[in-house]
Amino acid sequence: MKVDVAIVGAGLAGLAAARQLSIHGFSIALFEADSRVGGRVQSDHHDSGAIMDRGFQLYNPAYPEAARVLDHSALDLRSFTSGLISCTTHGNLRLADPRKVPQWAPASALPPSGSLRSKLSFIRYALEQRNRSARTIASQPEQSAAQALSNAGVNGDFYREIIQPFLAGVFLESELNTSSRFLDLILKSFLRGSPSVPSRGMQTIPDQLADALPDGVIHLNTPVAAVTEDSVTAAGRNWQAQAVIVAVDSTTAHQLVGVQSAPWNSVTTWYHLAPRTELTHGKPVLVVNGGGVGALSDSSIINSVVLTNAAPEYAPGHSLISTSAIGIHPRDLPLHGALTKMYETNTSSWELIGHYPISHALPAMSVPLTVEKPARHGPVFLAGDYRATSSIQGAMVSGRRAADSAIRQLLELSDTDTPFEGREHVRA
Numbered sequence: 001m002k003v004d005v006a007i008v009g010a011g012l013a014g015l016a017a018a019r020q021l022s023i024h025g026f027s028i029a030l031f032e033a034d035s036r037v038g039g040r041v042q043s044d045h046h047d048s049g050a051i052m053d054r055g056f057q058l059y060n061p062a063y064p065e066a067a068r069v070l071d072h073s074a075l076d077l078r079s080f081t082s083g084l085i086s087c088t089t090h091g092n093l094r095l096a097d098p099r100k101v102p103q104w105a106p107a108s109a110l111p112p113s114g115s116l117r118s119k120l121s122f123i124r125y126a127l128e129q130r131n132r133s134a135r136t137i138a139s140q141p142e143q144s145a146a147q148a149l150s151n152a153g154v155n156g157d158f159y160r161e162i163i164q165p166f167l168a169g170v171f172l173e174s175e176l177n178t179s180s181r182f183l184d185l186i187l188k189s190f191l192r193g194s195p196s197v198p199s200r201g202m203q204t205i206p207d208q209l210a211d212a213l214p215d216g217v218i219h220l221n222t223p224v225a226a227v228t229e230d231s232v233t234a235a236g237r238n239w240q241a242q243a244v245i246v247a248v249d250s251t252t253a254h255q256l257v258g259v260q261s262a263p264w265n266s267v268t269t270w271y272h273l274a275p276r277t278e279l280t281h282g283k284p285v286l287v288v289n290g291g292g293v294g295a296l297s298d299s300s301i302i303n304s305v306v307l308t309n310a311a312p313e314y315a316p317g318h319s320l321i322s323t324s325a326i327g328i329h330p331r332d333l334p335l336h337g338a339l340t341k342m343y344e345t346n347t348s349s350w351e352l353i354g355h356y357p358i359s360h361a362l363p364a365m366s367v368p369l370t371v372e373k374p375a376r377h378g379p380v381f382l383a384g385d386y387r388a389t390s391s392i393q394g395a396m397v398s399g400r401r402a403a404d405s406a407i408r409q410l411l412e413l414s415d416t417d418t419p420f421e422g423r424e425h426v427r428a
């Protein structure tokens with residue numbers, strides 16, 4: 001049977017494209033190589049009952065595209081506190097929004113020595129992004145995030161011990177060579193919403209999108225070997241379609257349709273189970289490596305977090321600690337020394353229950369960065385975070401844009417016609 005649109009890849013980009021097409025009444029077939037949907041957003045369940053996301057990641061309910069599409073109340077989000085603990089060579093520093101953690105207000109007001117000016121510069125810089133539109137940010141002159149922050153007066157210990165390690169964990173690269181455009185978009189979303197996890201794991205996000213699709217449209221365990229403008233070859237069969245959306249990662253897209261691939265930033269995440277204890281004062285905050293567990297580099301530990309402080313459902317009756325390092329590292333990397341410093345407690349009894357080395361975690365968002373790359377690539381349409389920003393928001397918005405472009409082609413609208421917004425159920 002010929003469908004309107006064949007979609008390759010059931011990560012968030014492919015699922016978002018599928019959603020947009022099916023709510024507008026187009027028939028789809030969605031091909032996924034893996035045995036489940038979600039791509040880079042998946043969760044595993046350990047025998048102990050613990051939920052381990054495949055790499056530590058957070059969902060920000062302020063992501064505009066995701067907020068438009070996802071049912072937040074069904075996700076049952078558990079949010080993290082706007083603050084962090086930095087493990088430095090001169091002790092652990094606490095920093096939090098005083099409205100959210102008033103007990104930490106005195107410590108937060110006293111920033112690392114000699115850096116009050118730097119801290120105020122950062123606040124000013126971040127607040128400037130809050131009310132700028134994403135479109136304005138995406139089109140402004142760019143430089144590296146490190147350069148933009150330095151030019152704004154964010155430097156010294158405050159930069160090295162707080163801002164750099166925090167952002168290294170977001171970008172998965174320690175030098176902050178990432179484009180200032182992506183930095184500004186990230187700061188904007190942090191100021192507008194609290195990063196969260198769904199109480200039943202990050203996998204709930206793609207599952208929610210998949211569950212809303214018509215029955216029988218998702219073909220799991222079906223890697224696509226080749227695509228043309230009107231067909232995909234999968235499982236030894238040729239599937240006909242009027243249009244094809246390739247919603248795979250950039251390396252696979254390069255192999256399938258020759259699009260330029262992006263370099264990858266990689267990360268390794270370990271999960272430890274500990275008896276339920278009050279770590280980080282019971283607060284759901286990130287503990288970053290501000291130099292206290294070795295100089296920050298592209299192979300060092302960047303952060304750790306007690307997930308159960310935000311979402312007790314992640315390991316009922318226990319504390320579940322997720323620790324990440326940039327780069328690929330073995331399961332048995334000795335971590336207890338670093339964890340003992342980060343949590344200021346003996347961690348030798350913590351049980352290692354999960355290890356996720358992820359070489360293809362984030363497509364690098366280096367300068368120059370085009371935040372909205374064209375959805376059309378020769379005869380096919382492209383979706384995926386590398387077409388926008390390496391984030392859940394980027395993946396989902398790229399999927400919707402690719403779907404809109406495909407719809408325009410199917411309806412024989414020109415690319416200059418008004419965006420395909422609000423034309424719900426045009427075919428229904």
Ligand SMILES: Cc1cc2nc3c(=O)[nH]c(=O)nc-3n(C[C@H](O)[C@H](O)[C@H](O)COP(=O)(O)OP(=O)(O)OC[C@H]3O[C@@H](n4cnc5c(N)ncnc54)[C@H](O)[C@@H]3O)c2cc1C
Nearest residue numbers: 009011012013033039040055057058224384385391392395
């Ligand atoms: C460790 C980690 C931490 C992250 N942290 C955050 C965070 O905190 N916040 C945030 O917003 N984002 C975060 N991200 C980024 C976010 O998860 C990704 O940007 C997003 O999930 C990418 O979705 P995608 O659909 O573009 O690509 P993918 O998820 O890679 O989906 C592509 C899909 O295509 C399938 N596929 C590949 N080849 C074929 C083929 N030949 N045939 C059929 N199917 C194929 C794959 O199996 C996959 O399911 C993180 C990512 C990782 C890995």
